[in-house]
Amino acid sequence: MLRGKFGASTGQPLFQATISIPKLAVVRELSFVFDTGADGTTLMPTDAVAMGIDYGALSRGFQSVGVGGTATTYQEPALLAFLSEDGRTAYGYRFALSIVAPSRDAWGIPSLLGRDIIDRCRVTYDRSQSELTGEVVSCDLQGGVG
Amino acid sequence: MGQPSFRAWFGAEPEEIAQSLREFTRSCEVAEEPGLIDRYPEKWIGVHNGLVRATADELDSLLEELDRLGVPRRGTAIRYITKNRRNLILHDAAR
Numbered sequence: 001m002l003r004g005k006f007g008a009s010t011g012q013p014l015f016q017a018t019i020s021i022p023k024l025a026v027v028r029e030l031s032f033v034f035d036t037g038a039d040g041t042t043l044m045p046t047d048a049v050a051m052g053i054d055y056g057a058l059s060r061g062f063q064s065v066g067v068g069g070t071a072t073t074y075q076e077p078a079l080l081a082f083l084s085e086d087g088r089t090a091y092g093y094r095f096a097l098s099i100v101a102p103s104r105d106a107w108g109i110p111s112l113l114g115r116d117i118i119d120r121c122r123v124t125y126d127r128s129q130s131e132l133t134g135e136v137v138s139c140d141l142q143g144g145v146g
Numbered sequence: 147m148g149q150p151s152f153r154a155w156f157g158a159e160p161e162e163i164a165q166s167l168r169e170f171t172r173s174c175e176v177a178e179e180p181g182l183i184d185r186y187p188e189k190w191i192g193v194h195n196g197l198v199r200a201t202a203d204e205l206d207s208l209l210e211e212l213d214r215l216g217v218p219r220r221g222t223a224i225r226y227i228t229k230n231r232r233n234l235i236l237h238d239a240a241r
Contacts, residue, residue, distance in 0.1 A: 005171075007178040016171045018163050020156045027156055028220050029170035050209060050224050079155045083167045090152060090160035107205060108226040141150050143160040 002121065003085040004034060004132035013125065013132050015113055018081040019043075021097065026051050030111055034123070034132065038114030041080070041095060042073075045102040047111045058099060072101040080117065083145070085133065092141030093117055166221060172196045173223040186227045193223040 004015040013034040020027045028051050032041070042064075043053075058074035078097035081090050095116045100106060121134035152160050173193040182191065182198075190208040192200045199217045202208035205224075212219060 005175070008175070009178045009180050009182070014174065016167055016174060018156055018167060022155075027158075029166055031170075031174045031223065046205060046224065046226075049205060050219055050222075052219070081152065081156055081160075081163050081167075083164050087164055087168070090163055092150070092152060092155055108228075141152065141155065143152050145160045145164045 001085045002082050002091070002134040002136065004134070006127060006130055006132060011127075012110065014110075015082070015132075015134070017113075019097070020079040020081075021053075021076055022079070023076055024053060024057060026053065032113035033110045034118065034125075035112040035114060036118060038112040040098050040116045041078075041114040042098040042100060042112040044100050044109045044111045045106045046108055048099055049102065053099065055099075055101060061101065064098065064100065071103060071106065074099045074101070081141075084136075088145050090141075090143045090145055091136050091139040092143075093120065094140045169195060170221050170223065173221065177223040177225040182227050183229055188228055190224065190226050192217065193225075194218065194221055 004013055007014055014031050015034055016029060016031050018027065018029050030047055059076060061072045061074045063070045064073040075096050075098055078095060080093045083090055120138045122137055124131055124133045152158060152163060156163055173196055176196050177191065177193045186201050189201045189203065190205050191198050192208055192212050194217050200208055200211040200215060202211055212222060
């Protein structure tokens, strides 16, 4: 079982995970907003810049569409690792990460956990009980924490 | 990416990944504390090992300050503290 948390200030549903982008040799811990409206897990500019992402090294960009308009986006193979609630199991996922190019309006926006990962969990979202959990239905890698 | 293993994927064993995630999660919780708005209004902050290590007006300045102080970017929760919260409607439709 994965456990997320509602941000005490923002109220945003958040999951923390370790992300790896092999092409860029980058591994970081990130906080993601649980977003069922996102087709795919997305790295936003604040996190990308903090990680030292070299946008020039990314694959050809395309346009992503959101409520606020379009954004230049890149896509790279990536990996995510989550820790189970009891701290005994790590779960790994392979996926295509969307990386949004910096823009004036995008600063401060958190990175998104999208349906590419969410669809592989059975999620309980109960704000009234401050419960945000994800039962792992499938994953690509699983390992015991000694 | 070779044989799937946490070492191959993340350069670390599950134990190390777990430890890093636990520490980072704690820093994220600190970065969400409601009282921060009184101490750091309209500031970027970096929280590492559960403590606010740096603050700045701009993200670039914050990152420079973290680097200057020797605070690892990895494991640091970065957040912009503001009273003027935007109403976020986050939707990303990939091609």
